[in-house]
Amino acid sequence: MPLLRLGKGFQDFDLVVCNNVGKPLDLGDLNRDLNYVIEKYNFPKIKFHALRHTHATLLLLLGENPKVVAERLRHSSISITMDTYSHVTPTMQQQAADKLDEAINLINTKQSL
Incomplete structure (x- = not known):
């Protein structure tokens, strides 16, 4: 180094x-x-700047907090990040729905015990 x-x-x-x-x-x-x-x-x-977009897109697809991604990209606000990477949000919406479904099933399972 x-x-x-x-x-x-x-x-x-x-x-x-x-x-x-x-x-x-x-x-x-x-x-x-x-x-x-x-x-x-x-x-x-791939052009060098495209690596920045790949980095952000992969993190968002993997479920990283958008605030963390915005900070890594040094965006002045999270809205810039989300506006730029909105193409990733449909997957994120499905992941959120799946997590909520999992939580509801967990609650129902515990209540039935």
């Missing part, structure tokens, strides 16, 4: 992706490295 090796030589700009001394990456280098990984592992072609 560059921060541990460089100590005070590492400049922390609070970036998600940085070079080995903490400064912003050159966009050309970033795209070249991403394309290398895509080709090496035969992944579908």
Whole structure:
């Protein structure tokens, strides 16, 4: 990890992706490295920014709290996140309905004992 090796030589700009001394990456280098990984592992072609959307969509589909996703994306409000990723909400609505059904069945089971 560059921060541990460089100590005070590492400049922390609070970036998600940085070079080995903490400064912003050159966009050309970033795209070249991403394309290398895509080709090496035969992944579908994707632009770097699309990884952000994939990250958010997967978390929401897995049931992560939308507030947590909004914070990870550094959105100023949860409404921005939910407006952007509303295509995920039908699945989330079904998951919520399934959880409620499970809770009602659990209550009914306990009452019948």
